Amino acid sequence: MANEIIKKAYEVAKEQYAALGIDTDKVIEKMKDVVISLHCWQTDDVGGFETPDAELGGGGIQTTGNYPGKAGSIAEMRQDLDKAMSLLPGKQRLNLHAIYGDFAGEFVERNEIEVKHFQGWIDWAKERGMGLDFNATFFSHPKSDDGFSLSSKNEEHRQFWVEHLKRCRAIGAEMGKQLGTPCVHNTWVHDGSKDTPIDRNGYREILKKSLDEAFSVEYPKEHLKDAVESKLFGIGAESMTVGSHDFYLGYAIKNNKLICLDNGHFHPTEQVGDKISACLNFVDEVLLHVTRPVRWDSDHVVTLNEDIQLIASEIVRNEFLNRVNIGLDFFDASINRIGAYVTGTRAAQKAFMIAMLEPTATLVEYEEEGKNFERLALLEELKTKPFGAVWDYYCMQEGVPVSEAYIADIQQYEKDVLSKR
Numbered sequence: 424m425a426n427e428i429i430k431k432a433y434e435v436a437k438e439q440y441a442a443l444g445i446d447t448d449k450v451i452e453k454m455k456d457v458v459i460s461l462h463c464w465q466t467d468d469v470g471g472f473e474t475p476d477a478e479l480g481g482g483g484i485q486t487t488g489n490y491p492g493k494a495g496s497i498a499e500m501r502q503d504l505d506k507a508m509s510l511l512p513g514k515q516r517l518n519l520h521a522i523y524g525d526f527a528g529e530f531v532e533r534n535e536i537e538v539k540h541f542q543g544w545i546d547w548a549k550e551r552g553m554g555l556d557f558n559a560t561f562f563s564h565p566k567s568d569d570g571f572s573l574s575s576k577n578e579e580h581r582q583f584w585v586e587h588l589k590r591c592r593a594i595g596a597e598m599g600k601q602l603g604t605p606c607v608h609n610t611w612v613h614d615g616s617k618d619t620p621i622d623r624n625g626y627r628e629i630l631k632k633s634l635d636e637a638f639s640v641e642y643p644k645e646h647l648k649d650a651v652e653s654k655l656f657g658i659g660a661e662s663m664t665v666g667s668h669d670f671y672l673g674y675a676i677k678n679n680k681l682i683c684l685d686n687g688h689f690h691p692t693e694q695v696g697d698k699i700s701a702c703l704n705f706v707d708e709v710l711l712h713v714t715r716p717v718r719w720d721s722d723h724v725v726t727l728n729e730d731i732q733l734i735a736s737e738i739v740r741n742e743f744l745n746r747v748n749i750g751l752d753f754f755d756a757s758i759n760r761i762g763a764y765v766t767g768t769r770a771a772q773k774a775f776m777i778a779m780l781e782p783t784a785t786l787v788e789y790e791e792e793g794k795n796f797e798r799l800a801l802l803e804e805l806k807t808k809p810f811g812a813v814w815d816y817y818c819m820q821e822g823v824p825v826s827e828a829y830i831a832d833i834q835q836y837e838k839d840v841l842s843k844r
């Protein structure tokens with residue numbers, strides 16, 4: 424689309440939003456506060472680099488599809504991430520899992536990983552002025568194949584995982600220190616039971632004890648923020664998840680941790696957007712894993728749907744952007760993986776921009792005056808306001824492809840790079 428047309432459309436949109444009391448220039452400026460942490464695992468289907476042929480195994484999560492071109496090395500992953508980021512407006516962070524260290528061709532056990540295995544990532548992020556986030560990896564490992572890691576009744580296994588978590592927190596803190604922006608370290612364990620267990624409480628007591636041990640080392644908040652992520656169920660763990668939402672919300676409130684809300688981890692009619700203000704009345708900060716569950720926690724690419732919109736609107740309406748850490752968590756192996764990143768991240772960004780283009784004060788006024796028809800009508804009308812013109816102008820200003828132009832970029836990358844892997 425020619426720049427002139429983008430500008431013209433923007434000017435018209437600007438007037439329409441101004442009539443509602445919204446300054447679109449200010450909205451574009453405010454978009455810089457929306458920093459999204461890209462999950463590195465979309466590039467390689469959650470395989471990791473511990474061994475040359477590493478693949479996701481167990482953990483109750485699954486990628487489906489076998490689209491060619493997945494990243495098979497750190498170099499390829501970085502190349503893909505650079506490509507994805509070149510097509511995204513705004514600033515991003517990078518979210519790594521412990522299986523993505525630079526192990527220099529040697530097998531390093533998870534209870535032996537150190538900062539040196541991630542120094543390359545820290546340097547890479549520093550060159551790009553990016554922050555890093557981090558995750559201990561409890562799945563795809565023989566010591567948790569039986570379905571239990573931090574809540575294991577096998578004391579040797581439990582201690583192994585506590586040590587892993589301790590090391591990951593130390594690595595995360597060093598990332599935050601060197602990069603000058605706190606690293607959010609997220610703890611998610613797949614621990615659970617396929618069939619109805621008897622000793623639910625026993626496992627939960629063990630999980631609590633393990634977390635207490637692993638979190639006993641304190642790090643400055645400027646370097647590390649700890650989050651804990653709950654889940655409803657996983658594949659092969661349908662009957663009980665040790666780290667349920669009640670468990671982790673309680674743990675987070677009592678121990679001053681962040682609660683991680685993954686919108687694939689709840690009953691289908693529950694809304695993470697509704698949980699944000701509930702949680703933020705009791706915890707300082709929240710971590711989001713933005714995804715798209717289709718029938719189950721299938722981790723489809725994020726699209727601009729009502730769930731995502733409610734999440735973004737709740738954050739913007741309440742000025743929670745400085746208390747909500749936004750991460751993505753999807754892994755689709757059935758389509759071009761870079762395309763998946765760009766489409767999914769842009770969808771999340773769009774939801775935030777739409778939220779910022781809302782005349783919230785007017786809507787609240789209607790609500791407080793009991794004018795519920797007026798509230799409903801205005802919300803409906805907002806859906807067809809020319810948001811796209813503001814989005815296109817923002818992309819143009821940011822120097823990234825406008826509208827669907829990024830599709831051709833990704834096709835070219837597939838031709839030049841991915842198809843040759």
Ligand SMILES: C[C@H](O)[C@H](O)[C@@H](O)C(=O)CO
Binds near residue numbers: 464469484611752
């Ligand atoms: C790979 C991630 O840690 C994982 O997706 C986790 O966050 C999750 O959501 C599991 O369902």
Ligand SMILES: [Mn+2]
Binds near residue numbers: 611652685712752
């Ligand atoms: Mn998640």
